[in-house]
Amino acid sequence: MNNNFLVRAGKIVTVSSLGTIYEGAMIIKDGRIAEVGNWNTLQSQFHSLPVIDYSDYVITPSLVDCHTHLLEFAPSSLYPVTPATHLLTGKSILLHALRSGITALGEQICGHPNSDFSITDYRHAVKDIPLDISFATTSISIGFKEMVHYTGVTKSKRVRHADLSDPSLVKEIARQSDYPGENLFLNATPANFTADEVPRAGEIIYTLEELKCIVKIYHQYEKQVGVHVAGEEAIELALEAGVDVLHHAHGITNDQIKKANLQGTKIVTTPMGGTHLEPNSPENILKLIQNKIDVSIATDAYLPPYPSVSWLPFKDQSLLGPDVYMKIAHPGMKLLQENGFDENKILALLTANPSAVLGKGDKFGKLQQGMDANFVVTAGIPGLEITDVEDVKAVYFRGDRVVDRLK
Ligand SMILES: [Zn+2]
Structure with missing residues (x-):
């Protein structure tokens, strides 16, 4: 299965030097994050990719x-x-x-x-x-x-x-x-x-x-x-x-x-x-x-x-x-x-x-180019704005959707 797609979010909390991006998007290629940026910019650059639209939700690292x-x-x-x-x-x-x-x-x-x-x-x-x-x-x-x-x-x-x-x-x-x-x-x-x-x-x-x-x-x-x-x-x-x-x-x-x-x-x-x-x-x-x-x-x-x-x-x-x-x-x-x-x-x-601590700081835990596409789609920032697991709407692991509460 082709695992390349563009994911759109109302807000992305990257936990990287990019900080928080409103109206954000990520390009996911082969289980990794290829790009993180603004939806408008990335959409025009990668218009042939399928889009998963989470514009009503927040995306953060899992x-x-x-x-x-x-x-x-x-x-x-x-x-x-x-x-x-x-x-x-x-x-x-x-x-x-x-x-x-x-x-x-x-x-x-x-x-x-x-x-x-x-x-x-x-x-x-x-x-x-x-x-x-x-x-x-x-x-x-x-x-x-x-x-x-x-x-x-x-x-x-x-x-x-x-x-x-x-x-x-x-x-x-x-x-x-x-x-x-x-x-x-x-x-x-x-x-x-x-x-x-x-x-x-x-x-x-x-x-x-x-x-x-x-x-x-x-x-x-x-x-x-x-x-x-x-x-x-x-x-x-x-x-x-x-x-x-x-x-x-x-x-x-x-x-x-x-x-x-x-x-x-x-x-x-x-x-x-x-x-x-x-x-x-x-x-x-x-x-x-x-x-x-x-x-x-x-x-x-x-x-x-x-x-x-x-x-x-x-x-x-x-x-x-x-x-x-x-x-x-x-x-x-x-x-x-x-x-x-x-x-x-x-x-x-x-x-x-x-x-x-796990020695994997360059592999996951932030949303930036080159990291594993491990992220969650939520109703708010985990732990800060939401505490109920039902508000974790989807979980992605290396680009695969492994939990989906929006279906
Ligand atoms: Zn213990």
């Missing part, structure tokens, strides 16, 4: 959720799966992300007590899905009364605390990791458990020396390293050891924000929860941006929302997934707008910035 657990943990948390149906269920959850306007994911493979799949199994399972998926292999420490540790390269087999810093194991995790996700848990995680089940959540797992050795191994492989981290003491260790990406960074202090800026440390905020501490508030996200930190917002899904925080609209503790991405981003995005930030810069928190 969303990039760079911190998720959809394939490994979500299937058995949500459904009564067996090994025979686990991966199939995982794939249906990925399609749910696609219907939510997300075309790229950063998936964590941590090791799981009840599922014995390898990262190769996961990579193989997603091959035919119209989503760009990067995997981070990680180790994980869960804060039960008796602490347990797993790794993404040892499947369902438990490892000892000491193994977490064993250079040969760390090398294998680093080798198999595509991007700086939460490659290790600097604090023990509460995961999806209730507070009474995980009394040791938050406990610091690594010494500064251990952490420095691990960072060095990743850098020797010419890879960046990311960590799950929360609380002043643990964040200090991460900054001191030269970690590249902080995931969560709940409880980061003003001095630490300044230090992160000086070091060029990226921060993936998770306003829904994910650690033992209160998650990133809208004010925290604003402060990070004002201090010129490269900030992404991610869901960390599936996750129960952190109880009783004022900026989350959820009533109970049921697990939430990719369909709430815009909802959890909205309060922070709104506050940025009130503080005078441009809509392109604000939308970058869900598009260009997470795409850079």
Whole structure:
């Protein structure tokens, strides 16, 4: 099928140096963006191409959720799966992300007590899905009364605390990791458990020396390293050891924000929860941006929302997934707008910035010449003007329309 066409929009928020274009259009050729500009100009230049008319809608880059657990943990948390149906269920959850306007994911493979799949199994399972998926292999420490540790390269087999810093194991995790996700848990995680089940959540797992050795191994492989981290003491260790990406960074202090800026440390905020501490508030996200930190917002899904925080609209503790991405981003995005930030810069928190964390900043996350034609057709700017997935009217992945709510 000929996949070349001209797409017209009432407004295009490019998240590139082109900014916002009213009465805009894009030329899509072979799954990529060939041109972005004004409808009148492009129409006269390319009048032979078929036109898809979205002049009543907004077009923006599709969303990039760079911190998720959809394939490994979500299937058995949500459904009564067996090994025979686990991966199939995982794939249906990925399609749910696609219907939510997300075309790229950063998936964590941590090791799981009840599922014995390898990262190769996961990579193989997603091959035919119209989503760009990067995997981070990680180790994980869960804060039960008796602490347990797993790794993404040892499947369902438990490892000892000491193994977490064993250079040969760390090398294998680093080798198999595509991007700086939460490659290790600097604090023990509460995961999806209730507070009474995980009394040791938050406990610091690594010494500064251990952490420095691990960072060095990743850098020797010419890879960046990311960590799950929360609380002043643990964040200090991460900054001191030269970690590249902080995931969560709940409880980061003003001095630490300044230090992160000086070091060029990226921060993936998770306003829904994910650690033992209160998650990133809208004010925290604003402060990070004002201090010129490269900030992404991610869901960390599936996750129960952190109880009783004022900026989350959820009533109970049921697990939430990719369909709430815009909802959890909205309060922070709104506050940025009130503080005078441009809509392109604000939308970058869900598009260009997470795409850079995935190492794919030159491939997608912005609408400009040469990028993959990954975009959404919406009733407003995702997360800023709309938060309901029903307002994502169409999703395009590499030039193919993969979701269509306008039919
Ligand atoms: Zn996570």
